[in-house]
Amino acid sequence: MISKELLKSYANKLMFDMNDDEYETLAKEFDVILKQMDLIGEIEEIKGVKPMTFPFELDDVEYRNDEDTRTVSYLDALSNAKDIKGREVKVPKVVD
Amino acid sequence: MMNDKYEVTIGLEVHCEVKTNTKMFSPSPNNYNETPNENISEVDMGFPGILPIANMEAVKKSIMMAMALNCKLPNYMYFDRKNYYYPDLPKGYQITQATEPVGVNGYINVYVNDEVKKIDIHDIHLEEDTASLDHYETYSLIDYNRSGIPLLETVTEPCIHSADEALAFLDSLRRIFLYTGISEARTDRGQMRCDVNISLAPKNSEKLGTKVEMKNINSFSNVKDAILYEIKRQSEILDEGGTIIMETRRYDDTTCKTYRMREKVEGVDYKYYVEPNIPPYKITDKLINELREKLPMLQFDRIQKYMKDYELSLYDASILTKNIETALYFEEVISKGIDPKMAANWINTRILGHVNKEEISINDCTFTTDDLVELITYINKGTISSKQAKDVFYKCIDENKKPSVVIKENNMEQITNTDEILSVIKEVINENMELALSYDPKKGRTVDFFVGQIMKKTRGKANPKAAMDLIKEELMKLKDKS
Numbered sequence: 001m002i003s004k005e006l007l008k009s010y011a012n013k014l015m016f017d018m019n020d021d022e023y024e025t026l027a028k029e030f031d032v033i034l035k036q037m038d039l040i041g042e043i044e045e046i047k048g049v050k051p052m053t054f055p056f057e058l059d060d061v062e063y064r065n066d067e068d069t070r071t072v073s074y075l076d077a078l079s080n081a082k083d084i085k086g087r088e089v090k091v092p093k094v095v096d
Numbered sequence: 097m098m099n100d101k102y103e104v105t106i107g108l109e110v111h112c113e114v115k116t117n118t119k120m121f122s123p124s125p126n127n128y129n130e131t132p133n134e135n136i137s138e139v140d141m142g143f144p145g146i147l148p149i150a151n152m153e154a155v156k157k158s159i160m161m162a163m164a165l166n167c168k169l170p171n172y173m174y175f176d177r178k179n180y181y182y183p184d185l186p187k188g189y190q191i192t193q194a195t196e197p198v199g200v201n202g203y204i205n206v207y208v209n210d211e212v213k214k215i216d217i218h219d220i221h222l223e224e225d226t227a228s229l230d231h232y233e234t235y236s237l238i239d240y241n242r243s244g245i246p247l248l249e250t251v252t253e254p255c256i257h258s259a260d261e262a263l264a265f266l267d268s269l270r271r272i273f274l275y276t277g278i279s280e281a282r283t284d285r286g287q288m289r290c291d292v293n294i295s296l297a298p299k300n301s302e303k304l305g306t307k308v309e310m311k312n313i314n315s316f317s318n319v320k321d322a323i324l325y326e327i328k329r330q331s332e333i334l335d336e337g338g339t340i341i342m343e344t345r346r347y348d349d350t351t352c353k354t355y356r357m358r359e360k361v362e363g364v365d366y367k368y369y370v371e372p373n374i375p376p377y378k379i380t381d382k383l384i385n386e387l388r389e390k391l392p393m394l395q396f397d398r399i400q401k402y403m404k405d406y407e408l409s410l411y412d413a414s415i416l417t418k419n420i421e422t423a424l425y426f427e428e429v430i431s432k433g434i435d436p437k438m439a440a441n442w443i444n445t446r447i448l449g450h451v452n453k454e455e456i457s458i459n460d461c462t463f464t465t466d467d468l469v470e471l472i473t474y475i476n477k478g479t480i481s482s483k484q485a486k487d488v489f490y491k492c493i494d495e496n497k498k499p500s501v502v503i504k505e506n507n508m509e510q511i512t513n514t515d516e517i518l519s520v521i522k523e524v525i526n527e528n529m530e531l532a533l534s535y536d537p538k539k540g541r542t543v544d545f546f547v548g549q550i551m552k553k554t555r556g557k558a559n560p561k562a563a564m565d566l567i568k569e570e571l572m573k574l575k576d577k578s
Contacts, residue, residue, distance in 0.1 A: 013364065015181045053174075053370040061375045066116050066153030070123040074133040077141055077240070087132040088237035091183050094229060 002030035107254035109291040114246035121148030132239040140244040142186030154246035158222040162199025172376035184226040192223035216253035259323040306340040322347040406436035
């Protein structure tokens with residue numbers, strides 16, 4: 001069971017917070033998700049099955065050649081930023 | 097540092113930026129740029145709808161590095177998402193390798209002072225660098241130039257037991273990056289950064305002590321100082337019966353001390369899962385063979401070869417192999433028949449002295465391997481003395497001329513012809529007959545005087561050894577007659 005306390009602990013690790021109603025809603029959603037997982041758990045003979053990460057086994061995948069460069073102008077790139085200073089994005093002081 | 101009461105155990109995590117034209121998953125340039133947000137694209141900034149495509153050159157270089165570290169390679173190149181929130185990570189996750197790193201279970205041998213130490217490598221994985229943050233009084237600024245630069249993280253086993261061993265490993269690792277051209281590994285540009293995990297336990301204890309982590313130390317000398325400081329700090333706590341707290345600390349190079357950043361309560365859950373946007377890439381035997389052929393002989397193996405095959409000292413071999421350019425220069429000179437010890441002596445003193453003073457690469461030195469071969473051959477033939485050779489060398493550098501030209505222009509060729517020297521000797525004896533007749537072989541002064549006179553008459557061009565041998569012979573003849 002995913003308790004409200006557990007969700008709070010994860011929210012804390014992920015550095016965000018929610019109000020009590022939102023935690024309630026999320027906890028209820030997890031109840032449904034866990035039931036679905038239990039359902040999958042009931043399927044027999046799946047222990048030796050390798051988890052599927054990609055639908056097809058491809059042996060001819062090509063990655064990108066390290067040649068042509070392309071950039072976006074800083075004005076375009078920062079146009080959605082809430083606050084900028086000079087050519088950089090300005091955020092509240094981060095000290096870790 | 098030896099510690100009498102406690103066993104020091106250190107593990108290192110070293111991040112090093114890979115040298116490529118473009119970034120790990122985007123086509124923006126991978127070069128050092130001091131203008132903020134110049135080398136950026138939508139992929140580096142984690143805009144919605146982006147599709148990262150892996151850079152094949154970075155993948156190849158990561159495989160080469162895994163080979164250089166004697167690691168086991170995977171069958172496929174997989175990438176994973178490491179999920180965490182921080183302002184320098186615009187996507188909210190870093191693309192890295194967690195389940196199948198490009199190399200596992202490796203090792204390298206390093207020299208710690210004059211002893212060989214094997215350092216075990218837990219794994220090496222390829223990932224993307226984060227953006228860089230600059231902190232000010234009330235705000236922070238984000239520059240995304242670094243975001244997405246290919247990064248290789250090398251993780252050692254906790255098998256290091258002193259600051260000297262840690263430093264020897266870091267230096268060897270850096271030289272592998274430079275030898276192979278995988279990275280420029282410049283610590284002054286933050287291209288190589290190190291996290292240090294350190295613990296102290298009573299000697300002969302079976303359990304390791306509590307681990308303290310020091311993050312992002314950006315120079316090797318700081319790594320050494322941070323380790324020495326932590327050994328002292330933790331020893332003092334344990335001596336007083338205290339307990340070490342599992343925590344992350346920051347090293348401050350102005351005070352040379354470490355400061356607590358945060359307590360590490362439990363391992364952070366990064367919710368790793370396979371990156372679905374990047375299909376796995378099959379690492380074929382053909383690719384492995386192609387990359388293995390590109391790997392040069394590395395510093396450790398070259399040191400061993402120079403000591404065994406050329407009978408050089410560890411000191412000389414280490415200097416010659418500090419960078420591959422110098423090693424190749426040396427090898428080219430001896431391939432032309434020059435005595436390895438003589439070549440090593442010239443390169444390590446005169447040539448590297450000049451190269452280091454001018455802050456240039458040996459490849460840019462105007463005194464070529466052919467020039468050194470020519471110069472040493474002149475010494476060996478007795479055409480010039482070792483002392484004259486030094487003058488010739490500096491004239492060659494200053495005037496950008498060949499040794500043969502400098503010797504000719506300055507009339508430096510020694511007189512080695514016996515008849516020519518003998519005629520001068522006869523002249524000198526005639527002028528100082530009284531002294532010549534009083535010659536006593538037990539006293540060296542007379543010979544020294546005559547050699548001095550011969551050198552004066554030949555303007556220093558007579559071969560000193562030939563002159564000395566001949567004057568002794570002539571004086572003895574004179575003595576026997578009288």
